[in-house]
Amino acid sequence: MHNSFNSLQELATEVNRLENIKRDYTLPSSAGFVEPNGTHMNLTSHGHINGGSFHGRMTGQFVKLFDQWSGMSSNYHKLMAEREQHALIAENMNTWLKNPPKGSGNRLFRTYDHGGDGNVLRSFHSDRFLTFDNFDLLDGINPVLERLEERMGEIEFNSMGLTDDKMYLKIIFPKVDGEILKQGRSVGDIVKSGVLISNSEVGMGSIVVSPFIYRLICLNGMVMNDSGLRKRHLGQTRAVGEIAYKEDTLQAMHDVLKKQLRDHVEECTQPDLFEKAVRKIQDAADDIVEDGKEEDVVIGLGKKYSLAESEVKKVKRSLFENGDFSRWGFANAVTHVANSCDNYDRASDLQETGGKVIEMSTSEWTVLAKAA
Secondary structure, three states, rough: OOOOOOOOOHHHHHHHHHHOOEEEEEHHHHEEEEOOOOOOOEEOOOOOOOEEEEEEEEEHHHHHHHHHHOOOOOHHHHHHHHHHOOHHHHHHHHHHHHHHOOOOEEEEEEEOOOOOOOOOOEEEEEOOOOOOOOOHHHOOOHHHHHHHHHHOOOOOOEEEEEOOOOOOEEEEEEEEEEEEEEOOOEEEEEEEEEEEEEOOOOOOOOEEEEEEEEEEOOOOEEEOOOOOOOOOOOOOOOOOOOOOHHHHHHHHHHHHHHHHHHHHHHHHHHHHHHHHHHHHHHHHHHHHHOOOOOHHHHHHHHHHOOOOOOHHHHHHHHHHHHHHOOOHHHHHHHHHHHHHHOOOHHHHHHHHHHHHHOOOOOHHHHHHHHHO
């Protein structure tokens, strides 16, 4: 899947393409059968699936959601895959498909129909999972963007991404900024206000709106989630078969969610929230780690936020190259790693981790620094 885009139109074109091959089915779990290779599933339901069946590869997110639903250990699933026990994977999954947890009801199977071998089973949900998809979000985003431009004077897309799991819009406001001082002195460290809007069609954090901070000196982005707002996928129980809501029902549900998106963005971009974020960053910039403890704090952050060993090494290198051993410096070392990350989802996670370092309370940071 194409990860990053140069324009909103380019992103919309890809979203429209995927919308046209999307197929959602609400079926009993017993309609699914995992093949002996342990990686592909066949859905069978005459009268509910065009042609009577759908065959495709299960994504990692599909498997993760299946494990959560069935109660099967994800570590056990990974172990079977690592040891190439494909038939055992199929046997385990088929056992639970035929003997679902009590009260689980029908399941929503989200798929892409590529018309052949490339078919994908994307995710696996309760039949109460309300689909507000990337197409719906983009369909309702223009009034939000127009309102943002009117309020902020100017908007600029810092980055747009579309992955198997999420869609991201990272927007900055060039005319809304603040300066971070270093030991009371101006060093040209300017941060811009912005907003992150993301959505997941497959159960990984749908319709998330968070403040986005953009640092000009190193072009790092940072997500601050203390005022983020999240809308869960909830709705009415579905009938069995391919999803085919009445047009007016869909319109009513999506109108509500679009209005909530508008309200969330409005609240998340209030000037006082940016001012609050700048104060927190300034506090972090004044919070210097004790001399000689810098490397240990990097290791502590790696453990606290589950950074990979390679990421910890990169954070350490960035930190010492920059020479800023304040909490702000540590946060920027983390987000600098995001800039060089090829995986868009992981880069966005690291931007959020940088924000978490800023959001740490004094006591949390003190404990981390002392423990080092």
